Amino acid sequence: MTASATPEAAVLADDLAVEYPARRPSAPHRALDGVSLRVGVDEIIGIIGETGAGKSTLARVLAGDLVTPKGTDPAPVIVGGEATVLGSRLRGIRRRELDRVTFKVAHLPQDAASRLTPERTVSEIIAEPILQRDRHYNRKAIGLRVATMLDAVQLPLAVLDKFPFELSSGQRQRVAIAKSLVLGPELWIADEPTAGIDVTVRGAINDLIGRLREEGSFSAVLVSHDLSLLRRTTCRVAALESGRVVGLGPIDELLAGGQHPFLSGLADAENRVTADGG
Ligand SMILES: Nc1ncnc2c1ncn2[C@@H]1O[C@H](COP(=O)(O)OP(=O)(O)OP(=O)(O)O)[C@@H](O)[C@H]1O
Numbered sequence: 001m002t003a004s005a006t007p008e009a010a011v012l013a014d015d016l017a018v019e020y021p022a023r024r025p026s027a028p029h030r031a032l033d034g035v036s037l038r039v040g041v042d043e044i045i046g047i048i049g050e051t052g053a054g055k056s057t058l059a060r061v062l063a064g065d066l067v068t069p070k071g072t073d074p075a076p077v078i079v080g081g082e083a084t085v086l087g088s089r090l091r092g093i094r095r096r097e098l099d100r101v102t103f104k105v106a107h108l109p110q111d112a113a114s115r116l117t118p119e120r121t122v123s124e125i126i127a128e129p130i131l132q133r134d135r136h137y138n139r140k141a142i143g144l145r146v147a148t149m150l151d152a153v154q155l156p157l158a159v160l161d162k163f164p165f166e167l168s169s170g171q172r173q174r175v176a177i178a179k180s181l182v183l184g185p186e187l188w189i190a191d192e193p194t195a196g197i198d199v200t201v202r203g204a205i206n207d208l209i210g211r212l213r214e215e216g217s218f219s220a221v222l223v224s225h226d227l228s229l230l231r232r233t234t235c236r237v238a239a240l241e242s243g244r245v246v247g248l249g250p251i252d253e254l255l256a257g258g259q260h261p262f263l264s265g266l267a268d269a270e271n272r273v274t275a276d277g278g
Helices: 055-062 095-102 122-133 139-152 157-161 169-181 199-215 227-233 251-257 261-275
Strands: 011-020 029-039 044-049 077-085 105-108 187-191 219-223 236-241 244-249
Touching (some): 011 055, 029 244, 044 055, 044 227, 044 261, 055 077, 055 187, 095 105, 122 139, 122 169, 139 199, 219 227, 227 251, 236 251, 236 261
Parallel strands (some): 044 236
Antiparallel strands (some): 236 244
């Protein structure tokens, strides 16, 4: 375990191999193999790939989601190579050091919108990460921060007192985004951030990312099939296939390259929508 004050990269994956442990009747499952990737400080990188390619696993590992709470599915385990996040090596990392790293990393898991605490209001949900860190944090300051985050994801203040079941799925996703970013992380690992969000308000997520970059040091890994989001926010996208990186570059170069059926399929689908006037 090493940590440096100014990491040379936000994320460094070096020949990373990740498995899900065996659970009867299943054998261990290798979800990532030989993944090498660098995300510079202040860089935003995209991750794309077909279902089962290992995108969420990579997101979980980089977000430090490596501990299995009792009664849940096993967390991924680093079995080869290394993942270094904000200067700390994650392989075999001790729990205390992991907590120190994840303090600066925000994770928006794929199912975040469906995991909002059902018995809490939107305002309480967005404030959860603050109160988990400091139960006595100034209530007025929390209220202000929550309102700012709500505005950033273009939700009206009227939803503050609503419960998750009273919101549309797109609104729930925006609440999940607001919650994940409320502490102002140095690194945001977001798994399908615009999933379920109406195209007319997706621009709000682009704008929010732009603002976070202006406010200070902000790096991100965005797992997404939203080509518009990837075009607007990332310079490079990594394409995953069966747990390996099979392409890395600007999204339009990857799509035009046509080396991989998944990428060609995406490009064709987009061309069809454009030709149909969609
Ligand atoms: N908890 C788990 N235990 C065992 N295997 C798992 C677990 N979670 C995922 N896997 C397997 O690991 C592989 C990678 O899964 P992952 O969820 O990372 O893919 P993905 O690219 O995010 O797919 P999707 O786009 O469908 O979300 C898949 O074969 C999946 O079945």
